[in-house]
Amino acid sequence: MITRTSTAVWQGSGKEGSGHISTQSPALRQALYSYDSRFGDANGTNPEELVAAAHAGCFNMRLASILALENIIPTELETACRISMDNGSIIQSHLMLKARVGDINVAQFGVFVKQAKETCPMSCLLRADISVEFLLHS
Numbered sequence: 001m002i003t004r005t006s007t008a009v010w011q012g013s014g015k016e017g018s019g020h021i022s023t024q025s026p027a028l029r030q031a032l033y034s035y036d037s038r039f040g041d042a043n044g045t046n047p048e049e050l051v052a053a054a055h056a057g058c059f060n061m062r063l064a065s066i067l068a069l070e071n072i073i074p075t076e077l078e079t080a081c082r083i084s085m086d087n088g089s090i091i092q093s094h095l096m097l098k099a100r101v102g103d104i105n106v107a108q109f110g111v112f113v114k115q116a117k118e119t120c121p122m123s124c125l126l127r128a129d130i131s132v133e134f135l136l137h138s
Contacts, residue, residue, distance in 0.1 A: 008033075023043065048083045048090065055093050055122040056081040059132075062120035066112050067101070075100035090128045097134040109136055 006028070010019035018034040028045075037044030056079040067074055077099050084092040095117065101109065117123055117132045 001023060003086075016028035018044075018110065021050070049083055051083040051122075051126075052083045052093070055083075055120075056095065056124070058120045058122035059095055059116055063097075063112060066116055070112070072101060072104060073100070090126065092129045092131070093123075093126055095130070095132040097132060098137070099134055100137045104136070106136055110134070 001102040004024055006021060006023045008019060008021045009062075011017055015035045018032065020032055022029050022031070032044035033046055034042060034044055036042035038046035040049070060077045060079050063077055064074060077097065079098075080096045082092075082094045082096070083090055084094070097113065099109070113132055113134050117130060123130050
C-alpha cells in the first residue's frame with residue numbers, strides 16, 4: 001500500500017479568503033490558492049489544475065508501464081489534461097497525448113492508450129466523463 005499526503009490551509013470566507021497547499025514531497029510548499037485563482041486569473045493554483053496535473057502524470061506513467069509489458073519504451077509521452085467543471089462538479093477530464101514511440105502500429109497503440117485511460121488510478125478516482133485523443137510520432 002502507498003500513502004501520500006497533502007495539506008491545505010484556508011483562512012477567511014469562501015470568496016474573500018485565501019490559503020495555501022503543501023505536499024508531502026517538496027514539490028509544493030505553501031502554494032497559494034484563492035477564489036480568484038480558482039474562478040479567475042489571479043496568481044496561485046486551484047484544485048482543478050492540480051487534478052489535471054495528477055491525471056496527466058498518472059496516465060503517462062500507466063501508459064509507459066503498459067508499453068513496457070510489450071517491450072516498448074517510449075521516447076516521450078506528453079499529456080495535457082483539461083478539467084471541466086459545471087455547477088460545482090468536475091464533469092470531464094480530457095487527456096491530449098503527444099507520443100514519441102518507436103515503430104508501433106497506430107491501432108495497437110490506441111488499444112494501449114484506451115487501457116491506460118481506463119486503468120490509471122486517477123481515472124478510477126474521477127466520477128467524470130474521461131476522454132483521450134492522441135497524436136503518435138515515430
